[in-house]
């Protein structure tokens with residue numbers, strides 16, 4: 111069976127920015143009209159965008175703030191990250207009528223069959239997928255929705271009007287509680303538990319800065335399920351990697367910045383070195399990307415993404431935490447195990463797709479195809 115979103119996976123398509131909406135002092139909604147085909151998505155999912163900033167091709171994931179059941183247009187909402195390349199570029203450069211390259215739709219931060227109330231917890235831009243989920247669940251079910259949204263201050267509040275309108279439209283079903291750090295300090299565990307009250311059986315959806323998410327996840331009293339979407343925490347740049355003689359002398363330069371997730375089992379991209387493989391290690395990793403085929407000796411514990419970089423290739427990636435699927439590729443021979451998988455379905459895994467940022471070969475030799 112073909113990967114469900116394969117048509118889109120096969121490549122990026124162009125979308126026109128038809129409208130830009132100022133949501134807060136540092137958040138904008140970009141309304142998009144894809145050129146080639148309508149985007150099929152579920153509430154809570156995200157797309158990967160490919161933009162060129164100062165000559166550098168960068169990939170970033172952004173969630174939909176629209177919901178397929180309630181919005182005829184596709185929207186994503188982007189908050190400026192201080193010093194961030196892509197978010198600031200989008201805010202400062204994009205105008206209505208401009209074009210963006212839009213990649214695959216993916217993500218598992220989606221609604222499950224349930225009658226329990228939906229409890230949404232957002233910090234800052236984390237409200238983007240939470241709004242999408244709320245709109246969808248309100249429109250398609252009878253479930254109650256309760257949102258606890260934290261923002262820095264009143265100027266930073268995103269979707270104030272949209273949520274007020276939704277509350278009026280669904281009286282008794284939607285409750286939105288706002289928390290402003292400026293007046294109460296950071297949200298804390300007591301406030302989370304007080305908010306949940308007797309709704310501990312509710313299904314919690316959590317998205318925001320890592321510290322916020324950890325606090326909420328630990329504070330939730332249960333027994334309801336917890337679903338989390340991690341936007342990733344930036345890590346310092348990895349130093350340039352020296353040439354690897356085996357890879358044909360190509361100097362592999364690690365990406366300057368790779369936002370990294372925070373799952374403890376994930377190791378950030380490790381710079382490869384020119385050192386020979388450890389004694390006793392056998393096998394090869396063959397990578398097909400952009401009509402190039404490279405083979406490097408297998409190194410224990412190295413992910414396929416790391417091997418591809420060591421081979422002198424520039425593979426796509428974004429979160430490097432197993433969340434976004436920007437680095438997806440298909441294993442065509444051999445086998446790899448994923449350290450973390452927050453993006454691929456069981457069917458996709460069965461078909462041989464892997465997240466190369468998380469896939470460590472467990473056969474001597476392996477071939478992986480990014481096409």
Ligand SMILES: Cc1cc2nc3c(=O)[nH]c(=O)nc-3n(C[C@H](O)[C@H](O)[C@H](O)COP(=O)(O)OP(=O)(O)OC[C@H]3O[C@@H](n4cnc5c(N)ncnc54)[C@H](O)[C@@H]3O)c2cc1C
Nearest residue numbers: 171172173188189193194195196197235238341344346347
């Ligand atoms: C699944 C998913 C969904 C997402 N959805 C959304 C969404 O809906 N809305 C949204 O706003 N965001 C979303 N994000 C986050 C988004 O993808 C970007 O990570 C975010 O916009 C920052 O990207 P940037 O290019 O602006 O910043 P980057 O350039 O990646 O920089 C990030 C931070 O790192 C710092 N930094 C940069 N270079 C270095 C360096 N060399 N050393 C140390 N620090 C450095 C910067 O100062 C900045 O603070 C999502 C992420 C994921 C994984």
